[in-house]
Amino acid sequence: MPVSRLKDIPGIGVDRMGDLADAAADPELLRLENLDTDLRPPEAALAASRRALEDDAANSYLPFLGQWPLRKAAVARVARLSGVDYGGPEGCVITAGGLSGILNSLLALLEPGDRVLLPAPIYAGLINRVRLAGGEPVFVPTHPTPQGWRLDRDALRGLRGQGIRVVLAMSPAMPSGCWLDAEDWAALAELCRSEDAWLLYDAAMERLLFDGRAYLHPASLPGMAERTVTVGSVSKEFRMIGWRVGWVVGPGRIxxxxxxxxxxxxxCQVGIAMAAAAAALTCADDGVAAAVAEWQARRDCLLEEFSELPAIPPAGGWSLLLDCAPLGLSGAEASRRLFETAKVAATPMAGWGPGSERYLRFVFANEPVTRLAGIGRRVRDALA
Known part of the structure; x- marks a missing residue:
């Protein structure tokens, strides 16, 4: 039997699908199961990584909270996007990836049994970190529409007075690509203020927005600067997954x-990676705009290929969801069929929030349009 903190924590499915795909070693297999990308990191970051290999100061535990240039750059980034200045490098700690920052923040914010609100479906790793930190996940639904996912604001208003300690939100969300618009953020901010709750903002994909959608940082809303903790990383926007560098920026009281x-x-963090992260945050051309254009083209390709299937359009991010329930399947069964008969690796979403077992995730960040062409026929044949 697992210890109590693990009894309600399942796997995330991605590891199993990744292992199956690696073992297949089939170049014809479409790798849509994991949040990797084939787009290069910023050249400035690559150059800084090479220099750091020869820098003795990078081979150190110190400073424990992160190198000062990177902390300064992360605070400046949040100030630029939100209009809130958290007071220089002291307003930031560097973490070993964004999810390490999420867990560290939850451990600092929660008492055992505190309730954490999450819009769902949402990354299972966020849900399970809430549980590891002793919190109780509480879900507010987002609903699929022909235009994309929408937050259920009525359900959100119904959670007032329910003892929410932390709101953990991400936009665009993973795995759905749900984008929170200004009214959504206003509703979440109102809940935080009325409940005296913290907002833990997962900013991992914050600028990866499609179709010209507007960006809004929630710390910019009235009364939110002092209760918003922003957690970001270089993994998604800057295509630097293997560097494992993230940051937490927020009020000095926490x-x-x-x-x-x-x-x-x-x-501490990866010493040789922090200089590269600082370079990515401060370089003249971080490549984000070009990367977003490429990922949007891949999304558009998948949506066209899936035009006869119940796929929900993502507003940003790296992935989209297919609703397998109208096909008479669970996400797990659809995943098995695609892998065995269509040479497509895609991850089922069981454990990613209430009702998530009906969805199958397709990551479009790691396969070019030329490889995605024809996937619709393969998927329809396998799931017919």
Missing amino acids: LPDIGLVGIHNVV
Whole structure:
């Protein structure tokens, strides 16, 4: 039997599908199961990585909370996007990837049993980190529409007075690509203010928005600067998954506690990676606009290929969901059929929020349009 903190924590499915796809070693297999990308990181980041290999200062535990140039760059980024200045490098701690920052923040914000609100479906790793930190996940639904996913604001209003301690939100969300518009953020901010709750903002994909959608940082809303903790990373926007560098930026009343958790959790970050992250955050051309254009083209290709299937359009991010229930299948059964008969690796979403077992995720960040052409026929034949 697992220890109690693990009893309600299943796997995320991605690891199993990734292992199956690796073992197949089939070049014809479409790798749509994992959030990898074939687009290169910024050249400035690659150059900084090479220099850091020869820099003795990069081969160090210190500073425990992250190198000062990177902390300064992360605070400046949040200030630029939100209009909120958290006071220089002291307003930031660096983490070993964004999800390490999420867990460290939850451990610093939650008492055992505290309730954490998450729009769902949402990444299982976020749900399970809430549980690891001793919190209770509470879900507000987002609903699929022909135009994309929409937050259920009526359900959100019904959660007032329910003892929400933290709102954990991501936009665009993973895996759905749900984009929170200005009214959604206003509703979430109102809940935070009325409940005296923290907003833990997962900013991993915040600028990966399609079709000209507007960006809004929730710390810019009235009364939210002092209760918003922003967690970002270089993994998605900057295509630097393997560097494992993230940051937490927020009010001075909570940052020392988050830093203390980090020191006693992962201890420190990847030394040779922090200079590269700082270079990515400060370079003249970070490549984000070009990457977003390419990922939008891949999304558009998939939506065209899936025009006869119940696929929900994502507003941004790296993936889209197919609703397998109208096909009479679960996401797990659809995934099995696609892998065995169509040479398509896609991950079922069981455990990614209430009702998520009906969905199958397709990641379009790692396969070019030329490889995606014809996938619609393969999927329809396999799932017929």
